Amino acid sequence: MVKEPVRILVVGGGYVGMYTALRLQRKLKPELTRGEAEIVVVTPDPYMTYQPFLPEAAAGSISPRHVVVPLRRVLHRCRIVIGEVVSVDHAKRTASFTTLATEDEGTGAVDITYDEIVMAPGSVARTLPIPGLAEHGIGFKTVEEAIGLRNHVIEQMDIASSTRDPEIRDAALTFVFVGGGYAGVEALGELEDMARYASRYYHNVKAEDMKWILVEATGRILPEVGAEMGKYTVSQLRRRNIDVRLETRLDACEDRVAVLSDGARFPTRTVVWTAGVKPHPVLAATDLPLNERGRLDCTAELTVAGVTHAWGAGDAAAVPDVTAKEPGKECAPNAQHAVRQARTLGDNIAASLREQPLKKYTHKYVGSVASLGLHKGVAHVYGRKLKGYPAWFMHRVYHLSRVPTVNRKSRVLSEWILSGLFKREIVSLGSLEHPRAEFELAAGGRSPKESS
Numbered sequence: 001m002v003k004e005p006v007r008i009l010v011v012g013g014g015y016v017g018m019y020t021a022l023r024l025q026r027k028l029k030p031e032l033t034r035g036e037a038e039i040v041v042v043t044p045d046p047y048m049t050y051q052p053f054l055p056e057a058a059a060g061s062i063s064p065r066h067v068v069v070p071l072r073r074v075l076h077r078c079r080i081v082i083g084e085v086v087s088v089d090h091a092k093r094t095a096s097f098t099t100l101a102t103e104d105e106g107t108g109a110v111d112i113t114y115d116e117i118v119m120a121p122g123s124v125a126r127t128l129p130i131p132g133l134a135e136h137g138i139g140f141k142t143v144e145e146a147i148g149l150r151n152h153v154i155e156q157m158d159i160a161s162s163t164r165d166p167e168i169r170d171a172a173l174t175f176v177f178v179g180g181g182y183a184g185v186e187a188l189g190e191l192e193d194m195a196r197y198a199s200r201y202y203h204n205v206k207a208e209d210m211k212w213i214l215v216e217a218t219g220r221i222l223p224e225v226g227a228e229m230g231k232y233t234v235s236q237l238r239r240r241n242i243d244v245r246l247e248t249r250l251d252a253c254e255d256r257v258a259v260l261s262d263g264a265r266f267p268t269r270t271v272v273w274t275a276g277v278k279p280h281p282v283l284a285a286t287d288l289p290l291n292e293r294g295r296l297d298c299t300a301e302l303t304v305a306g307v308t309h310a311w312g313a314g315d316a317a318a319v320p321d322v323t324a325k326e327p328g329k330e331c332a333p334n335a336q337h338a339v340r341q342a343r344t345l346g347d348n349i350a351a352s353l354r355e356q357p358l359k360k361y362t363h364k365y366v367g368s369v370a371s372l373g374l375h376k377g378v379a380h381v382y383g384r385k386l387k388g389y390p391a392w393f394m395h396r397v398y399h400l401s402r403v404p405t406v407n408r409k410s411r412v413l414s415e416w417i418l419s420g421l422f423k424r425e426i427v428s429l430g431s432l433e434h435p436r437a438e439f440e441l442a443a444g445g446r447s448p449k450e451s452s
């Protein structure tokens with residue numbers, strides 16, 4: 001009788017999903033070649049997003065296609081299924097997922113059985129029931145959101161430039177960012193820098209006309225680079241006229257007015273929400289154990305605690321930080337851990353299939369680098385603190401060394417070189433979001449712009 005191959009199902013094609021599958025296709029090459037194992041990656045998009053580059057993509061320094069890695073190209077020994085896992089019955093070793101085709105056909109979710117499962121669906125924005133947030137808030141986690149925000153900011157400048165109504169102009173030129181982690185600070189830093197540059201091409205919009213506001217609930221920003229560098233970042237942003245409000249929360253953003261807990265009210269058409277992440281909700285649709293914050297309960301070997309043949313890592317997983325002084329600490333949800341966990345995870349799955357001992361995941365956080373706009377940055381890595389140009393340069397060198405594939409590295413590097421030689425791109429291609437608008441109008445229908 002022909003033996004069925006061992007099927008490893010990877011849920012998610014982000015940092016953990018892609019790097020685990022990459023590691024597995026190398027480690028299990030003989031088994032894959034002999035047909036004794038197969039790797040199936042189920043993920044909603046055919047690409048992995050290198051999220052640390054999203055702020056630069058929003059600023060126009062890197063084009064969107066170069067921020068993502070095509071999974072089919074790099075995972076050539078894996079089966080890529082573009083779909084979304086909706087539930088997992090681990091007791092039955094079965095996952096259900098939907099695809100564009102199942103939606104089209106109206107057949108509902110389809111099942112896939114597996115022998116080993118890697119849960120790597122990452123995280124989603126942690127939102128609060130703030131009036132108006134669900135309707136008007138803008139996220140910053142995907143390449144679509146980053147490019148959408150770039151187009152939106154330039155569009156607001158165009159609105160401000162063409163309106164005669166001072167209230168509309170004021171709201172269009174006010175940009176509120178909520179959350180002072182690296183996503184919020186880098187996105188604001190890069191976009192403010194881009195908008196300041198773009199304003200020189202407007203006859204009636206000056207950099208001083210714009211209001212950029214950063215709202216942070218705690219007393220510090222950028223905890224990833226330490227307290228001293230966090231304070232430096234606040235002072236740098238304030239020197240750029242950015243209104244940094246610490247120990248302040250967003251209370252409401254209805255009717256195009258952002259209301260803050262310190263009583264301030266800002267008419268605005270832009271509220272960007274980057275106030276942290278929470279584990280992906282699909283985890284709750286599994287029979288796998290979760291901790292009190294909804295993260296997958298994992299061991300230091302990256303197995304799911306208390307069950308066999310299930311693995312987890314990254315933002316979705318509570319992995320014990322064995323390097324921490326206090327017991328019970330979890331690894332923070334960041335790329336630094338995700339990439340390294342994926343490596344250990346791949347090795348451990350291969351070891352378990354070969355009945356070899358598993359390794360513990362151990363990595364001491366080495367600090368972080370953040371870009372605050374062109375030639376501006378802050379870094380605290382391996383105990384070294386850097387500011388301004390050297391930090392920004394280090395940010396670029398670090399991420400260039402980290403972005404997967406030589407192909408991507410070369411494309412990103414050539415874009416940086418070209419943007420150093422020529423002027424920055426300040427065009428908004430917001431109309432790309434409504435590609436049929438022109439034709440529908442010509443054909444006498446209602447344009448999607450009108451109907452939205």
Ligand SMILES: Cc1cc2nc3c(=O)[nH]c(=O)nc-3n(C[C@H](O)[C@H](O)[C@H](O)COP(=O)(O)OP(=O)(O)OC[C@H]3O[C@@H](n4cnc5c(N)ncnc54)[C@H](O)[C@@H]3O)c2cc1C
Pocket residue numbers: 011012013014015016017042043044045048049051052053054055083084085086120121122123140141142182183280282313314315316333334335336337338368369
């Ligand atoms: C703007 C921004 C900047 C950042 N900068 C840094 C930085 O400078 N340094 C740093 O260390 N970290 C940074 N991070 C954090 C880092 O990107 C994350 O910690 C990392 O991506 C986590 O990896 P992951 O694999 O767990 O999740 P992700 O990379 O988010 O991957 C999750 C994958 O699962 C897929 N998925 C979701 N639901 C399902 C489902 N139901 N079925 C199948 N697939 C699913 C998703 O589409 C995605 O492909 C940044 C994050 C953002 C948003």
